[in-house]
Amino acid sequence: MRNNQGNSIGISTLESVPSKKFTAKKLRLFAKPYLYLLPTFLLLWIWMYYPLFSTFSLAFQKWGMVPGTVPSPVGFENFVRLLTSKDFGVSILNTVFYTVGIIPFSIIIPLILAVATHNMEGKMKNVYRTMFFIPLILAPVSDGAIWRWMFHPTNGLVNTVLLDLGIINTNIAFFSDPLFAKWLILFITGWKMMGFGTILFSAALTGISKDYYEAISLDGASRFQQFKDLTLPLLSPMILLILMMSLLFSSQWTFAYIDMLTRGGPFGTSTNIYYEMYKYGFANMDVGLSAAAALMFFVVFGIIAFVFNLFSKKYAFYDN
Amino acid sequence: MKHKRFTFVTVFQHFIMIVFSLLAMFPLYWMIISSFKNESEIFTSSLIPMVPTFQNYIYAFQEMPILRMMLNSFVVAILLTALQLVTSILTSYALVRWQVKGATIIYTILSLSWLIPMQVIMIPNYVLINQLGLNETLIGIVIPLSVSTFAILSLYQSFRSFPQALIESARLDGEKDFFILVKIILPNIKSTVASLGILLFISGWNEYLWPMLITTEMENSPIQIGLRSFVNSDVNMWGSLMAATTISCLPILLIYFLLRKHIIESFVRYGIK
16 A cells, blocks of 8 residues: 555655566556546547548548448549538528527527626526526427427417417418528527526626626716626626637537428528538438538538637636 | 616516516426317417316327336436546546646547537447447447546536645555545535536436437437427327426426526536537
8 A cells, every 4th residue: 555655756765666666667657647548538539539530531432321332432522512512502501590690599688687687686586597597408309399389380379379369360380481490490599598698697797796896886887887897898708608609519509409390491491511411411321421511510610619719818818 | 766766677677587587488388288288278379278187198108108218318318427427537637636748639639529519420420339239229329428528628627626735645645546536536526526417417318419310219219319209200199299298308307496506506617518
């Protein structure tokens, strides 16, 4: 128990250590940290990095995922097909649409909700926050099923109510109407994510000292000025963090709803880049096309993440 | 005068909050009451079931192996939580305890993998799982997701803020490194690990794309995937579907109401992917 005391911190021990044993020990000491890292990096290699490189190489091959067949090289054909396909262009535009469209739900509304609940006295503050949060923790499938039921083309609540109120004359098939489909996907994703920003902003607000507000209100600053000159700057690291998460992950957040509610339709009007990858791969069995889309978007998203990282390092101040 | 303006603002604030709370909660409410409506009521817009019935639940259990799927979900979520915690604890510990060579590379590899979406790697992983014969199994769902770089990056922060002096003094006492981790560090950051665990459980329970690729039979699927195929089968049994959806939400809602503070804290601390 005691004999590794000496060499681990470099204090000489009473018993002298034979040099051969010492090297073995040294090796063991050198290897030890890597043994702790081994499970993670082994799993990461097998299930993330190796498949990532496989995907990159599949992007230059043609394959239908049929057992017993092997992929055959096709050069840049997949990229050409991808860039000339109309669906792909639409899916990119929609990806941008969802990414930008989520920002009001992940930042602006949460900011309002957090600031408004922040100064509330008593229990209501937590009651509200508890409620905003519930859509977030429920499974996308459950949320999707509920919304699909509410917007059901013939029997859904929304149609029934709109008909009863005389706003519409005939039922609307919301999810198969190009006018509504992608806005509804955005709305439902936003509805789910609303509580996330709210909770983060609330936490950040709790961390701001009340003294600041007292000082600035002594200077005669109005509520709006206080918000603009004090709250917003102090929340800026959090705003940047949520903005980054929204940019990076919004396409994944919408995925389940696209799959549950519209399957990318009608006529590909509500699809996004990740859903197209899924469709190319598992509906059309066109592995090369899926991989080419993956490669392109991995590069683009990588660049965005990198730039954003630089940006937030430069402008935001994190104090942990 | 000032007091009056204040109350107006307060009333307005509460009004806004109530509107948003209703927006957040109404779909959930509609799910629950739909699940108790009988056949003649299900297509009406009445806000309470006039003649509440359990029929939908009975149908749901007849149509779907709900208990089996719930069990699958629990197994998947618990295994994922355990594996992700183990891998992330070991990794964070190694990075904090030793000055490893190549720490920058290690950190870069971890951060980059945080950015790899499942959609980019799903095809090779799917092929590999098939080759291993693990499709339609829970292990096939769990194994590829058993490292969460998100969890590692989050936990690393907590490990770093652990007082080095405590680790140092344990080392001087000649304690084994694994002992230091298990007996000294972990008991002290129990609550951190627990709150991360809750978060991992929730995301494991809610996992979507990967389980959907791996399992097609309801008996082998987590409840989410079973629900998905039930929705897509286009049977017009919305009462039963809402009953099944309600059941699928119960564990998460229960955990949420029991551990609300911890859950919110863990979201605040760790964010989301």
